[in-house]
Amino acid sequence: xxxxxxxxxxxxxxxxxxxxxxxxxxxxxxxxxxxxxxxxxxxxxxxxxxxxxxxxxxxxxxxxxxxxxxxxxxxxxxxxxxxxxxxxxxxxxxxxxxxxxxxxxxxxxxxxxxxxxxxxxxxxxxxxxxxxxxxxxxxxxxxxxxxxxxxxxxxxxxxxxxxxxxxxxxxxxxxxxxxxxxxxxxxxxxxxxxxxxxxxxxxxxxxxxxxxxxxxxxxxxxxxxxxxxxxxxxxxxxxxxxxxxxxxxxxxxxxxxxxxxxxxxxxxxxxxxxxxxxxxxxxxxxxxxxxxxxxxxxxxxxxxxxxxxxxxxxxxxxxxxxxxxxxxxxxxxxxxxxxxxxxxxxxxxxxxxxxxxxxxxxxxxxxxxxxxxxxxxxxxxxxxxxxxxxxxxxxxxxxxxxxxxxxxxxxxxxxxxxxxxxxxxxxxxxxxxxxxxxxxxxxxxxxxxxxxxxxxxxxxxxxxxxxxxxxxxxxxxxxxxxxxxxxxxxxxxxxxxxxxxxxxxxxxxxxxxxxxxxxxxxxxxxxxxxxxxxxxxxxxxxxxxxxxxxxxxxxxxxxxxxxxxxxxxxxxxxxxxxxxxxxxxxxxxxxxxxxxxxxxxxxxxxxxxxxxxxxxxxxxxxxxxxxxxxxxxxxxxxxxxxxxxxxxxxxxxxxxxxxxxxxxxxxxxxxxxxxxxxxxxxxxxxxxxxxxxxxxxxxxxxxxxxxxxxxxxxxxxxxxxxxxxxxxxxxxxxxxxxxxxxxxxxxxxxxxxxxxxxxxxxxxxxxxxxxxxxxxxxxxxxxxxxxxxxxxxxxxxxxxxxxxxxxxxxxxxxxxxxxxxxxxxxxxxxxxxxxxxxxxxxxxxxxxxxxxxxxxxxxxxxxxxxxxxxxxxxxxxxxxxxxxxxxxxxxxxxxxxxxxxxx
Ligand code: SF4
Numbered sequence: 001x002x003x004x005x006x007x008x009x010x011x012x013x014x015x016x017x018x019x020x021x022x023x024x025x026x027x028x029x030x031x032x033x034x035x036x037x038x039x040x041x042x043x044x045x046x047x048x049x050x051x052x053x054x055x056x057x058x059x060x061x062x063x064x065x066x067x068x069x070x071x072x073x074x075x076x077x078x079x080x081x082x083x084x085x086x087x088x089x090x091x092x093x094x095x096x097x098x099x100x101x102x103x104x105x106x107x108x109x110x111x112x113x114x115x116x117x118x119x120x121x122x123x124x125x126x127x128x129x130x131x132x133x134x135x136x137x138x139x140x141x142x143x144x145x146x147x148x149x150x151x152x153x154x155x156x157x158x159x160x161x162x163x164x165x166x167x168x169x170x171x172x173x174x175x176x177x178x179x180x181x182x183x184x185x186x187x188x189x190x191x192x193x194x195x196x197x198x199x200x201x202x203x204x205x206x207x208x209x210x211x212x213x214x215x216x217x218x219x220x221x222x223x224x225x226x227x228x229x230x231x232x233x234x235x236x237x238x239x240x241x242x243x244x245x246x247x248x249x250x251x252x253x254x255x256x257x258x259x260x261x262x263x264x265x266x267x268x269x270x271x272x273x274x275x276x277x278x279x280x281x282x283x284x285x286x287x288x289x290x291x292x293x294x295x296x297x298x299x300x301x302x303x304x305x306x307x308x309x310x311x312x313x314x315x316x317x318x319x320x321x322x323x324x325x326x327x328x329x330x331x332x333x334x335x336x337x338x339x340x341x342x343x344x345x346x347x348x349x350x351x352x353x354x355x356x357x358x359x360x361x362x363x364x365x366x367x368x369x370x371x372x373x374x375x376x377x378x379x380x381x382x383x384x385x386x387x388x389x390x391x392x393x394x395x396x397x398x399x400x401x402x403x404x405x406x407x408x409x410x411x412x413x414x415x416x417x418x419x420x421x422x423x424x425x426x427x428x429x430x431x432x433x434x435x436x437x438x439x440x441x442x443x444x445x446x447x448x449x450x451x452x453x454x455x456x457x458x459x460x461x462x463x464x465x466x467x468x469x470x471x472x473x474x475x476x477x478x479x480x481x482x483x484x485x486x487x488x489x490x491x492x493x494x495x496x497x498x499x500x501x502x503x504x505x506x507x508x509x510x511x512x513x514x515x516x517x518x519x520x521x522x523x524x525x526x527x528x529x530x531x532x533x534x535x536x537x538x539x540x541x542x543x544x545x546x547x548x549x550x551x552x553x554x555x556x557x558x559x560x561x562x563x564x565x566x567x568x569x570x571x572x573x574x575x576x577x578x579x580x581x582x583x584x585x586x587x588x589x590x591x592x593x594x595x596x597x598x599x600x601x602x603x604x605x606x607x608x609x610x611x612x613x614x615x616x617x618x619x620x621x622x623x624x625x626x627x628x629x630x631x632x633x634x635x636x637x638x639x640x641x642x643x644x645x646x647x648x649x650x651x652x653x654x655x656x657x658x659x660x661x662x663x664x665x666x667x668x669x670x671x672x673x674x675x676x677x678x679x680x681x682x683x684x685x686x687x688x689x690x691x692x693x694x695x696x697x698x699x700x701x702x703x704x705x706x707x708x709x710x711x712x713x714x715x716x717x718x719x720x721x722x723x724x725x726x727x728x729x730x731x732x733x734x735x736x737x738x739x740x741x742x743x744x745x746x747x748x749x750x751x752x753x754x755x756x757x758x759x760x761x762x763x764x765x766x767x768x769x770x771x772x773x774x775x776x777x778x779x780x781x782x783x784x785x786x787x788x789x790x791x792x793x794x795x796x797x798x799x800x801x802x803x804x805x806x807x808x809x810x811x812x813x814x815x816x817x818x819x820x821x822x823x824x825x826x827x828x829x830x831x832x833x834x835x836x837x838x839x840x841x842x843x844x845x846x847x848x849x850x851x852x853x854x855x856x857x858x859x860x861x862x863x864x865x866x867x868x869x870x871x872x873x874x875x876x877x878x879x880x881x882x883x884x885x886x887x888x889x890x891x892x893x894x895x896x897x898x899x900x901x902x903x
Contacts, residue, residue: 011038013455013463014052015107015448016601018332019043019177020457021052022540025449025468033059033449033468041540042552043157043457049178050599050613055448057610059469065431065444066473077474077484084398084441085488087423091396092124097375099395101128101385104345105402106136106334109453109465111503112478113336114343115495116400117351119482120379121344122369123491127356127379128394130347132402133337134382134696139299140330141341142694143308146573147316149564150353150521151341154557155291155327156459156542161187162325163291165195165283169221169311170297170700174205175598177295177331185209195283199224200297202593202623202667203660212279215662217271218591219701221298223577225310227266228281230257232317237285242319246561249572253313256574284314289325296333296595300700302580305693309573316570322558331458338456342522343507347379348695352507352514353522364517368510369494381695382408383688390417398425400478401445405434406603406673409686409697412648427481430605434674434681444475448606451477453500454538460557461542462524464535479503501535508545515544521557521564580701581689584664588645588703590628593667594682595700600671608676614739615811619747619804620680622653623667624706629657632706637803639709639734639749642668644685644702652679652709652734654747654804666706676737678725709734711749713757716807717796718745718814721766728760742814747804758782758798765794776832785831790824792816795831808843808854809836846889852878854892861896869893 009024022041026034033056039046068080075083091099102120104113113131120129144151160166160183173181188194188209198210199221207213216224232238233254243250260266263281267274284290292315298307312321312328320326332338344351354361356378366374380388386408388394397418405415411434418424418438426439429447436442449468456462479500486495497503505528512525523544530538530548542553563570584591599616601607608614622640624632634640634655641650653668661667672680689698711734717723720743725731732750750757761784765771768788776783781799785792792813809830816823826838842853860866860875869889873879879889 009036010466010468011040011464012466012468014048014335015055015606016051016335017177018334018337018458019179020335020455020461020463021048021179022463023048023052023055025056027469032056041463042554043459043461043540044179047179047182050616051601051607054607054610054612057612058606059447059449060609061472062609063430063432063605064447064472064475065428065436065442066475067444068474069442071440077476080441080443081481081484081488084425084443085485088124088396088398088485089489091423095395097124097126098128098379099393100124100126101130101380101389101394101397103382103385103397103399103402103404104129104131104340105400106131106133106332106337106340107401108340108478109336109451109455109500110339110343110462110507111453111500112400112482113340113345114351114503114507115479115482115486115497117344118369119486119491119495121350121375122365122371123373123486123489123494125373125375127347127375127377128385129345129379130382130385131340131345132382132404132407133332133334133340133345135300135407135699136296136333136337137299137330138346138381138696139301139304139691139694140294140308141346142305142691143312144330146305146693147309147312147571148558149566152521152557152564153330153338153458153460154322154559155329156554156556157183158554159291159325159327159329160184162289163194164289164325165197165287165291167197167199167284167290167292168206168210169199169292169294170299171293171295171331172200172204172206172595173293173295173331174209176333176596178598180331181206195287197280197283201662201665205598212276212283214270214272214276214280217269218593218665219301219303219580220270220577221307222303222310222575223260223266224270225307225314226257226575226577227260227263227277228284228314229253229310229317230260231281232285232314235285238317239319242561243317246563247316247570247572248567249574250317252574253572256576285318289323290315290320291325291327291329293329293331295331297700299696300698301696302582302689302691302698302701303578304691304696306573306575306578310575313572313575316572321570322556322561324556327556329458335457336455338458338460339454339462342456342511347381347385352511353520354514354518361514361518364513365510368513371494381690383690383695383697386414386417387688389421395421396423396425397421398427399435400427403433403435403603403605403673405438406681407670407683408688409683409699410646410688411681411683413688427478429475432675433603433605443481444473445478445481446471446475450475453479454504456543459542461540462545463540464538501532504535505530519564580698582687582698582701582703584703588643588705589664590704590706591665592642592644592685592702592704593661593665593700594670595667597669597671600669602671603673604671604676608671609739611739611741617669618738618745619736620653620669620672620677620682621656622706623656623658623661625659625661625663625665626657627663628666629655633708634706637805639711641707641709642685642704644687644704646687647685649684650679651682651685666704672736678731678733678735680736709749710751712752713750713754713798713800714802715748715750715757715761715796715798716745716802716804716810717748717761717794718792718810719743719764719794720814723764725764728763730756730760732757732760738811740811740814745811754780754782754798754800758784761796761798768793774828774832781834783832783834785828787824787828790821792824792827797831797834809840812840846878846892850877850880852876857889857892858896861893866893
């Protein structure tokens with residue numbers, strides 16, 4: 001990579017999770033982007049997790065949507081804008097404003113979100129604008145509003161350092177919000193008495209570092225926290241002054257927990273030991289500074305809002321709210337879920353934390369936007385919205401920066417709904433998402449590194465996302481696309497912005513007006529009149545912002561005990577445990593939980609492009625307890641078929657035996673979809689059961705049945721080009737695509753025999769008159785390789801049974817080029833003999849500069865008994881080049897040592 005000394009490091013924000021880490025990026029002469037952590041950003045103070053570190057790898061034109069398309073045909077922007085505007089206008093004229101909808105995303109910037117919401121609620125006159133954040137944290141929003149009167153997150157990340165006990169509920173923070181977890185770990189090292197308590201039915205990377213792990217029965221969080229509420233009361237740990245002065249509803253919830261049994265009965269219901277339960281309750285009761293972090297494991301539930309309130313209730317009665325180290329703290333999943341909440345991206349709010357159910361709020365927004373067509377009632381929430389599409393009530397939908405055909409539960413139904421919708425518009429930077437394939441109009445949006453605007457993280461900190469690279473093709477900012485359509489629909493006066501700074505100032509001014517009139521928590525008055533230069537250079541701002549913050553601010557909300565309810569008191573909401581409506585049955589006897597893996601993000605449209613991130617876990621793994629695996633005749637590495645009441649066809653994943661999941665439960669990752677797998681889209685299994693208050697779907701509690709897939713052949717294949725299996729006469733029932741250096745690797749299993757599968761696979765090889773082919777064949781195994789111009793193009797090995805873990809070296813084959821003929825020869829021999837030779841024995845490359853593979857590093861650590869990265873570098877030269885692999889070396893060292901100590 002050639003450095004470009006003239007270009008400075010540009011500060012921006014990571015594209016992925018709600019931690020909102022600051023990055024610095026520098027475009028390189030070869031078109032790549034170098035990325036490092038921003039030492040000045042208070043979310044991460046210079047650190048990045050593996051996803052953040054690999055951001056530069058995902059800046060590529062591979063798979064990009066580069067031009068607008070109408071009905072699959074390329075067109076120019078004016079045609080595309082006119083088509084969208086005309087079709088929406090026509091649909092509204094014929095069927096009314098509620099016949100159209102926008103489905104947005106926590107990946108959009110606040111400025112994009114703001115104008116989309118303004119167009120739909122302010123000028124089209126419908127509330128039908130919702131977001132994929134509905135799937136992420138809408139239960140937390142609803143819980144905050146019920147308890148505090150506003151969607152107020154009282155905490156700051158500094159609480160992770162200042163708390164004496166951290167309770168982590170329904171979150172594998174170590175993988176899903178890694179930088180926050182690193183902050184907790186570091187704080188624990190500095191203060192060994194700090195306690196970390198994990199509440200999660202599954203053992204995870206997070207629970208490995210915990211003082212206490214409560215693997216409660218799935219879905220029983222309300223029971224646990226109601227038990228805590230009762231314990232705090234019964235043992236005199238409540239704060240009566242605070243309860244009397246600042247809350248209401250205490251007696252009502254006391255009544256609702258009165259019939260909970262004693263600790264023994266409760267621990268039995270929760271399926272944990274009484275001693276562990278008591279330790280948790282005593283720790284919470286006796287520790288002044290407790291911060292409870294919660295995430296999707298709490299939110300994605302048919303009782304998600306009650307779960308949130310059961311947690312907040314315990315904090316309220318002990319006055320653990322709004323103080324340093326003492327807060328309930330919802331951690332958002334997406335980079336700008338919080339920004340969406342601020343501007344009204346959810347169908348049931350107006351904008352700037354103003355509500356539909358208040359005439360004065362409506363009046364303020366109408367006057368501010370100068371519209372007489374403001375929507376006067378909430379629109380349809382995500383699941384309802386797609387139901388309405390399926391029923392034909394919504395006839396035109398515009399989906400921006402999200403992939404609901406993969407991410408919403410019962411995704412086959414979602415796909416069918418979109419397929420039959422009269423008009424579907426999809427704005428995305430990626431061309432062939434599962435949703436994009438169903439679009440009538442595709443609009444090329446800018447990618448993360450091209451966009452400019454703001455995002456807000458989980459601690460209310462607004463950070464600038466800055467433009468780092470030029471946009472390829474015809475890609476445009478989302479806010480530009482939306483405002484162009486708005487102008488074409490006749491709303492030019494309200495949508496004529498010069499650039500994103502204009503939009504931001506208008507949004508900040510709306511919050512200021514709302515705060516002045518109604519004392520709302522969200523107040524950006526200090527940013528309403530910043531000039532373009534100040535906007536461009538704006539350092540992170542934590543709201544409320546009454547003046548442009550030039551120093552890092554760490555403010556808590558609700559510190560004065562004043563809440564945003566009518567009388568200023570917080571509501572203690574009476575809640576009772578309600579078992580999930582989805583119970584296991586004889587037919588579906590296992591409970592499926594799902595979540596993220598460390599190095600992938602959402603539907604993999606971006607992280608799936610990274611060779612580094614894709615090497616962490618090449619295939620989706622179904623974690624199953626060994627006892628259950630034996631019952632269902634599954635062994636390690638086998639392919640399992642997973643069915644639910646909902647699924648029209650089985651999901652297929654490779655089995656991994658694990659004691660992390662309890663008997664009766666299984667766990668699967670959420671990321672794979674129809675673009676990179678035959679049948680690994682986990683959302684096809686879920687039912688659209690939602691929380692009655694928030695509308696958030698229950699995603700983590702699905703009864704399933706599991707059977708082995710009996711294959712007659714399996715294969716590993718590499719190709720420089722992505723492959724299309726659909727047209728094969730016998731497409732393998734199981735295939736997974738993995739991005740590797742130079743192309744793609746595929747893992748496959750099929751019900752046809754080896755000869756038939758080979759015949760199929762050979763049809764996928766690229767056509768070239770100069771190609772050379774070599775093959776080794778027996779009844780049990782066929783090895784095939786195709787080269788062209790002294791370069792490997794395509795190769796596979798196919799057998800009745802394959803141990804995929806032995807074929808990491810296939811990932812390196814495409815890097816063997818004509819500039820090194822001996823490497824090519826070694827590769828040919830390796831494939832044909834089924835034995836890696838030369839550098840291929842080294843395993844996947846960890847140090848790119850010195851070409852050091854993982855097997856070499858493992859051998860050096862074991863043979864030389866190495867205990868630090870310096871030793872690895874001394875023995876193998878790994879890490880002595882650019883140094884970017886040093887953190888990976890550290891990780892390998894730690895993993896190898898932990899394996900040794902586990903034995
Ligand atoms: Fe990005 Fe989240 Fe990792 Fe930070 S923790 S680098 S925001 S993915």
